[in-house]
Amino acid sequence: MNAxxxxxxxxxxxxxxxxxxxxxxKAERELGSRAPRFIRSSRVxxxxxxxxxxxxxLAVVGAGIVMLPLPGPGWLxxxxxxxIWATEFVWAQLVLxxxxxxxxxxxxxxxxxxxxxxxxxxTAVGLVIIVVLVGxxxxxxxxxxxxxxxx
Numbered sequence: 001m002n003a004x005x006x007x008x009x010x011x012x013x014x015x016x017x018x019x020x021x022x023x024x025x026k027a028e029r030e031l032g033s034r035a036p037r038f039i040r041s042s043r044v045x046x047x048x049x050x051x052x053x054x055x056x057x058l059a060v061v062g063a064g065i066v067m068l069p070l071p072g073p074g075w076l077x078x079x080x081x082x083x084i085w086a087t088e089f090v091w092a093q094l095v096l097x098x099x100x101x102x103x104x105x106x107x108x109x110x111x112x113x114x115x116x117x118x119x120x121x122x123t124a125v126g127l128v129i130i131v132v133l134v135g136x137x138x139x140x141x142x143x144x145x146x147x148x149x150x151x
Contacts, residue, residue: 031090050088057085057092 025135033040054101073110079099107116 034087053084053088056132057081060084 016142033046033050035046035049039045058081061078062081064074064079064081067074067077079096082092082096082099086096
């Protein structure tokens with residue numbers, strides 16, 4: 001990662017989803033800082049910008065990690081923090097690109113008819129097992145709660 005300048009030559013580029021240039025090719029976006037040009041022109045200003053982006057992203061990712069065991073959209077907030085980092089840092093852009101690719105692959109696998117049939121069968125078997133267990137409990141103990149509220 002280069003803190004001084006993101007004016008790179010020959011850097012890897014990522015494809016912007018859904019964008020197509022005039023000749024039918026996918027438009028590419030370079031990796032690196034998306035800070036305004038006047039911020040990138042000054043080394044001190046750009047470094048302070050990166051520190052600010054890092055701190056804000058860290059706070060959002062930290063809040064997401066706290067939300068994992070607590071109520072709240074933990075993973076969504078973590079990926080939001082990664083998106084904040086990705087506005088400035090190449091490593092975060094690469095992590096988000098990898099995550100996007102894996103989520104797309106998982107969605108395509110989930111829509112596969114064989115996988116859907118298997119999931120439906122497993123869900124049906126699980127429901128039958130639960131109904132049988134509840135039926136055995138009601139047959140053996142009747143409709144009585146397992147705890148004693150009256151005492």
